[in-house]
Amino acid sequence: MIHPTQNNRPLSPRRQREREQRRGEILQAAEAVFAARGFHEASIESIAEAAGFGTGTIYLYFQDKEALYAAAFAAKITQMVAEIETRTQQAGDPIAALEGAIRAQLEFHEKHRAFFEIFAHHRPAGPGPGSEEWTTVRECLTRHTALLCSVIEAGQKRKLLRKCDSGRLAVSLLGMLLHITRDAMERRMPEPLSEQAAFVTDIFLHGAAARKAA
């Protein structure tokens, strides 16, 4: 995953650690700049400066701009997935886990608005031949969906959720979350996104149809 140095002999653990350290700093700067300006508007130079390195240095750690972007992207998603996972594990039952996941994701979107803008707008270009840099990203996204899937499947096992393709359910739920966030941002809505967690959970579980009189 790490951009290979010219020289292939193994780095000392010390070197290795330092390298990871620097890579991390760059990633963090990259995330901030990409989030603030978007992919095309963010220049390598500005990222380097933000990270406190020279321009050329970036290329010692990342193949090119796309790879850096993909790496930053992946790192962020990974972090989000982790946060969501933590929350689901704290829940007592599958329904609570689901609501936890929903809430966690909305909170994450909220805490990382700028990133979300990019996340929502500049994604890997189609399935295409796929520039291999995106592979990692796609894997992260897959893990994200998979996480929701497993929560849903847990609910299905306990007969709390309908028996139907959990993948489709996960994708649908995710779509709701993403678009609700996008909408809130486009309309600059002031109230916290997480306030919509209950609504989303409710709709996802019980639907929009009026309940028949019992």
Added chain:
Amino acid sequence: MIHPTQNNRPLSPRRQREREQRRGEILQAAEAVFAARGFHEASIESIAEAAGFGTGTIYLYFQDKEALYAAAFAAKITQMVAEIETRTQQAGDPIAALEGAIRAQLEFHEKHRAFFEIFAHHRPAGPGPGSEEWTTVRECLTRHTALLCSVIEAGQKRKLLRKCDSGRLAVSLLGMLLHITRDAMERRMPEPLSEQAAFVTDIFLHGAAARKAA
């Protein structure tokens, strides 16, 4: 809406028609190229070539690249909204209208895969001060959401749908549709998207929760 030629006196109907014709050709080419490559990667030259015109010609019809993009975008969305609207009007009751809208949109996504890529990915950057070219686009998107809203509200009036913020419902539904499409495309799923219409309708109406024994 049409980029004015320097000269403001009215064109002969003949000229007028030809102008619209050419404008349309350019828009079509632009849509294809933008969809295939994305905004930044699409060059004006490639669009001009695709349209069978010289580079400079584009600028006789559109202020600049952004305006062209916005126009292509808006044209497409307008078309989609129209198709959905038609379908909802053919339906007998609000629930059928809802399913019609869902199906129509998925079919549209399917028929215009390439466009969808940008539709989903390169949207106006934030609500911001907005580079006025986007105003049209935003209006179209708003009309799209509004259309879904009105269908939902019709259902609410007939007590077929729950009484809750129709906007939120519309946004949620839209999110499901968008993300399901995205997912299908990213995974190059072969079966037609419209096959998922029933599923989406069902989930949207009745939710994912297991139904209590009646």
Added chain:
Amino acid sequence: MIHPTQNNRPLSPRRQREREQRRGEILQAAEAVFAARGFHEASIESIAEAAGFGTGTIYLYFQDKEALYAAAFAAKITQMVAEIETRTQQAGDPIAALEGAIRAQLEFHEKHRAFFEIFAHHRPAGPGPGSEEWTTVRECLTRHTALLCSVIEAGQKRKLLRKCDSGRLAVSLLGMLLHITRDAMERRMPEPLSEQAAFVTDIFLHGAAARKAA
């Protein structure tokens, strides 16, 4: 001088006159636009519009933009030379003629400020191989200098002016006039240029040195 039509057979006097008429209109528009915007900033289209013709029409009367510029330039200079000449002929003696010429030129500069800006700034590029369009212009400028020369020579014949190279004197005088105008314009001096006529005449005739006590 007139840009040849495809067809070389002589035009009817009627046609001929109309042609000259149109050419004149274009020249006038060109002068105005060039003066207002400068050579490079003035577009053929704007000139055509100002003249009330189509863009292409310009090319029926002038080879290209440079030729048009040169023609407009020459026309203006010709006009200026004519005005100066008239004034010198009204004068009783060579000294008065000289002052008349000076005053006439300053007045012309003043009345045609915008033109002067261009006149002073965008002149034929060097002596170079000389793009033949400029020949006319150079001839006009030569006639201008020659006019001053003849006035000076008249003064010399009457022993009112020193016997020395009249050409050099003329060029020096012209330089004073041009630069005084330029200076006044650059400093946006409000008082009329022609007020400097007496000063220039005095300096040109008697020099800047203090006069010895007689």
Added chain:
Amino acid sequence: MIHPTQNNRPLSPRRQREREQRRGEILQAAEAVFAARGFHEASIESIAEAAGFGTGTIYLYFQDKEALYAAAFAAKITQMVAEIETRTQQAGDPIAALEGAIRAQLEFHEKHRAFFEIFAHHRPAGPGPGSEEWTTVRECLTRHTALLCSVIEAGQKRKLLRKCDSGRLAVSLLGMLLHITRDAMERRMPEPLSEQAAFVTDIFLHGAAARKAA
């Protein structure tokens, strides 16, 4: 005055010197190309090539084409003013200083014919709001006139020159010098310009009028 690199921390003296060096090379190339072709006809690419750099490099040293032009212009004028000043300081009395200034300027025109073309032709467009790049240029030109003024005023103090607006006198003299040069160049006169120094001095001091019998 030097176009700042993004990074504002001070460069090492070494770097600093090299930077100045390169900047100088570019300026020199720019001067040559601008002089040969004029502002609009000179392309950045041609200047870069003449300087032996890549196109982009120019922009590391100058904001844009205008700034480069202004810088080249200003550098040259500064040099001219310096040469003239030196010469005036070597002179024993104001009259000799005046003649020195005249001779020095003519010599400079001669040595830098190509530059003179633009000096004389492409000056800042009007005083206008002024595209701030020109400020430097205007200051230089002002210093030039001021230098002549001070020489003239010295002469006036010693009663060697008439008591009259020194500014007007300076402008007049400058006009003579500029136009004499222009005329010589347009007519490709072979003899050195500096040969006209005595003539100009004489005319400027004593005028063109025939001297009354003493």
Added chain:
DNA sequence: TATGAATGAGAGTTCATTCAT
């Protein structure tokens, strides 16, 4: 290893000029 000056391909855009109508 880190740097950042240099690069140059490539972008969007303009406009003098042409030519089918």
Added chain:
DNA sequence: CATGAATGAACTCTCATTCAT
């Protein structure tokens, strides 16, 4: 003759990437 839509070469300027130090 007159037109003005179409053209495309040419422009300025940017920025990802390289490489000598």
